[in-house]
Amino acid sequence: MASRPVLLTAEDDPAVSRAIARDLRRRYGQTHRVVRAASGPAALEALRELTLRGEATAVIMADYRMPGMSGVDLLEQAMDIQPAAKRVLLTAYADTDAAIRAINEVDLDHYLLKPWDPPEDRLYPVLDELLEQWARHARPGFDGATLLGHQWSDKTQQLKEFLASNQVPYRHLRDPEAAAVRRAAGLSDADLPAVVMPDGVVLRRPGLRELAQRCGLATTAGSQLYDVVVIGGGPAGLGAAVYAASEGLRTLLVEQSAIGGQAGQSSLIENYLGFPRGVSGSELAQRARDQAVRFAVEALTTAEVVGVVPHGDGRVVRFRDGGEVTAHAVVLATGVSWQRLPAAGAETLAGRGIYYGATAHEAASCAGEEVYLVGGANSAGQAALHFARYAKRVVMLVRGPDLRRGMSEYLVARIEAHPAIEVRTGTEVRSAEGDGRLERLVLAEPGTGRREVVPATRLFVFIGASPPTGWLGEAFQRDPRGFLLTGPALLGEDGQPPPSWPLTRDPYHLESSVPGVFVAGDVRAESVKRVASAVGEGAMAVTLIHRYLETI
Ligand SMILES: Cc1cc2nc3c(=O)[nH]c(=O)nc-3n(C[C@H](O)[C@H](O)[C@H](O)COP(=O)(O)OP(=O)(O)OC[C@H]3O[C@@H](n4cnc5c(N)ncnc54)[C@H](O)[C@@H]3O)c2cc1C
Structure with a gap:
């Protein structure tokens, strides 16, 4: 208050x-x-x-x-x-x-x-x-954190996304209020972006880890040994952590950025059981996080895992900061991340008008503007409808010839009926241009050979997701796209597990090619890319972990 x-x-x-x-x-x-x-x-x-x-x-x-x-x-x-x-x-x-x-x-x-x-x-x-x-x-007083930084700075954007997706109440001040706070804090341009915490402490150009710690979020593990370490704080990881801890297993949940995963970016999840009017991804994430904490799950943010290595009966989990913990069993629930836009200039302007995915809070800052969105799947459709509540116009750029190819019918019908959404099928972004921030897009229609330059200040990218599994060693078998193989998918044509498999039994259903390391959610090959199935797989992984623990 x-x-x-x-x-x-x-x-x-x-x-x-x-x-x-x-x-x-x-x-x-x-x-x-x-x-x-x-x-x-x-x-x-x-x-x-x-x-x-x-x-x-x-x-x-x-x-x-x-x-x-x-x-x-x-x-x-x-x-x-x-x-x-x-x-x-x-x-x-x-x-x-x-x-x-x-x-x-x-x-x-x-x-x-x-x-x-x-x-x-x-x-x-x-x-x-x-x-x-x-x-x-007057603006009323504000109890949360105050972010000061240029709107088109990628560093400011990163801090903003971190605060929003970790449910930290914050405001991003613009001038003249921002100038007044800058003066009060004695900040120069070189100190930006900065965050003023509710207790008045000023963080100059903070890293995410420092910010997380200041927000009271744990970033390092409290002990050396756990029954289960769950890697990834999306629906699958949260599901696994809640079930594991509720069944008495000492559980560590490790997330590299913010608890909630992709689901946290969803403005309205309408097909998750038990929420007849839908639920925003951030609310679902918040509830799941509270539930995990209530069951005594130890949850870390800004903690990136860079290795999982078997060591006797233990599984050693290594962090980017050099720390490590050991677990009896591990759940890999690292999901997928957005593919980068293959357009000239897009990398330079990332965070400066070009954004990957979009947290629901982003839409409000597009009030009255024209917004471009790339992608033709459900996530893009849902985002288009959400942005259209605030933006003057939303232009969806879809490479394929028809929205129905990749999107659920209920979303297609709403998009087609929405007066503020324009869908341009058969269209690709060739390049993104601007001086320090996005100013123009060069669009191409390969089918007709047409090219067009359009003024644009914001482009949100929702294209094909890929699993970030490169950091796992050779021992983990993947399909050609990098998704992790588990259970029956590991068996060869002869019905036998791979030669590296050290046990006489076959891998359990969600078990990877490394015994005791289970996989749940979007990162698993052939998984259904949905919140409900991710949560379900998390729960199922815990049942299999119990079975596994009886054998060691
Ligand atoms: C905008 C949007 C809207 C969607 N809408 C719906 C919907 O309406 N209904 C529906 O059913 N599904 C929807 N989905 C899909 C759904 O969100 C995903 O299927 C679901 O989130 C998958 O959960 P997950 O836990 O497997 O992976 P993710 O949600 O991707 O979570 C994985 C987590 O692991 C973390 N991680 C990755 N690597 C590491 C590492 N090395 N160390 C530590 N942490 C790591 C990531 O930061 C991430 O937080 C939507 C997705 C998006 C993006």
């Missing part, structure tokens, strides 16, 4: 300061927080801290005569830190002329003569009006 707006007072006389605070609390104590400072510099410091903590300051009341810094100077400097705050100068009768001059010089909102007894007549009416004016335009 956002904190109450602040009424900040600067007064060097302790008795007067207490009296002001008493009057303010009497009328505004329920709705506002009164913060007192004993000098101009102390008030500026308090204002900086409030700004960094995302607290909104509604009114600043400063005494005209204070040693060190006058009230007028304070109010002038305060404007740079909280430009929206209403500024009131407190004066004695003798200083009235100076106060009137200050109104013009530093654009004061009001001056008040001390003493103001009774406050009902001489203080509250003035403040009521100022607070009303402030509330009409």
Whole structure:
């Protein structure tokens, strides 16, 4: 919940300061927080801290005569830190002329003569009006993290995606508010992107791991030995982790970026059992994560696994940061990742107008814009409908001749009926151009030979997914596209497991070519690419793990 707006007072006389605070609390104590400072510099410091903590300051009341810094100077400097705050100068009768001059010089909102007894007549009416004016335009205070960075910077985009997909409440400020927070934090351009945490701590150009740690997310394992290590925090991994932990297995869930996997990017999953009106991927991920935590699953983020190696009866799991843990059994649930767009210039502009997949939050920032989207499968269709709720126009670029080839009928029907979505079939992106950010796309229609240059600022790519399994050693058998072979798919024409298989029994149904290492979800060859089946395979892998553990 956002904190109450602040009424900040600067007064060097302790008795007067207490009296002001008493009057303010009497009328505004329920709705506002009164913060007192004993000098101009102390008030500026308090204002900086409030700004960094995302607290909104509604009114600043400063005494005209204070040693060190006058009230007028304070109010002038305060404007740079909280430009929206209403500024009131407190004066004695003798200083009235100076106060009137200050109104013009530093654009004061009001001056008040001390003493103001009774406050009902001489203080509250003035403040009521100022607070009303402030509330009409003010942004409420904000309890989450504040991201500062250029909209078209890939690094800013990366931080934004990380915060969003890990369900960390955040706001991405634009100028002039961003400039005010930058000044309050003393940040230069070289410090960007930066994140100001809710407690006011400023992270300059943070890496994802540092950010994760600051957000209270675990990034390294708490112990050396587990019953099960699940690699990948998508639906399959979450399913496996929840079932394993609920059945008493000591479980570590390892995710390289954000819990939720691809499903976390889905704006509305409509075909998952038990959610008749659909459920957003991020909500499903959040619920599954809570469930996993409730069953005492230890979950890591920003922890990339780079190796799984058998060692006796144990399976050693190696992390990119050099750490390792040992498990009795492992579940590989590493899913798939988007293929890169094979168009000239696309790599340079990734994160600067070209995005792979899209988390649901991205759509709101496209309000009133024209958005291009590449892909013709369900994920692209779902995204097009979601973007069309915000964007002025969504143009889907589909290489094939017909949407129906790769998309469910219910999505095709909605897309065709949507007035803001245009589908261009038989169309490819040849190149992406722009100076530091996407500005133009060169489109081609191979069927007709037509070429066209269109202005474009945002292109979302949803094309064919490939399994990131290159890091697994030769011992893990894959199909030609890199999907992992399991169970019966490992048996040759003679019905025998591969020569490297060390046991007399055949591999269990979801077991890879390395005993004790199971595979679940999209990364498995011939798997059904759906949330429900991924979760189901995760659960099934745990049943097979129990069977496996009885044999070692
Ligand atoms: C936009 C979109 C919409 C979709 N809509 C639907 C829908 O409506 N209905 C439906 O049923 N399905 C839908 N899907 C498909 C569904 O999301 C996937 O089938 C499902 O997420 C697969 O789950 P998974 O756990 O196997 O893999 P993923 O969800 O891909 O998760 C794998 C996870 O493993 C992590 N990982 C990979 N390598 C490593 C490593 N080396 N170390 C640590 N972690 C690693 C990844 O970061 C990722 O988080 C949609 C997919 C997308 C992209």
